[in-house]
């Protein structure tokens with residue numbers, strides 16, 4: 001019987017994945033994510049019911065639009081599959097069992113899914129645009145508030161640190177607003193700081209610290225390689241200097257998901 005439960009969780013996961021693709025495409029373009037019907041980005045053809053089924057539609061349509069035959073990017077398929085798998089892995093880590101369902105586990109699972117949705121959207125948009133989308137960040141702050149309230153209700157101890165995180169988040173939000181009022185420049189660094197505080201609330205300090213360390217380490221290595229390449233170019237008297245910007249939000253999210261899943265696995269083992 002449990003296998004059916006996990007199949008249902010997988011189907012929910014791929015449906016969420018399908019929604020993530022849509023949201024990552026639409027939010028930066030300011031297209032409504034709820035009311036506007038799904039369409040082919042190339043020819044505008046409205047997708048029919050069968051074309052909306054995640055994963056299977058991609059397989060049956062052989063990765064092409066039914067109408068204009070334009071290739072559909074495999075990343076849609078990959079994101080759906082990945083999301084389905086992550087949902088199943090998390091259910092497995094939480095030891096969700098159809099014969100032994102309890103409310104605490106279900107609520108924990110829902111909070112994790114809400115948080116994962118946040119991470120997927122931040123990562124996807126930052127990967128494409130090098131931008132932390134404000135609306136998604138606000139969503140992250142709202143779910144963090146609910147999570148803190150939930151923790152206050154189930155465990156009366158140790159909540160002061162969460163309250164501290166929330167206060168930090170609010171201060172950053174105010175700073176961000178002031179900065180935006182003063183100059184219309186983007187506030188990537190402040191946004192990254194807010195992302196880190198949301199991570200602190202929804203995972204914990206160890207996972208977040210490890211996330212930052214791993215990303216810092218990876219960037220240091222990438223910088224080192226870049227430095228060597230530029231030095232080599234200079235040596236060969238080639239006058240091209242390669243610069244690189246890093247999509248910090250994207251990198252942090254990837255590292256955070258992996259470490260968070262690992263911690264869940266160890267915690268419930």
Ligand SMILES: [Zn+2]
Nearest residue numbers: 040043065068
């Ligand atoms: Zn098309």
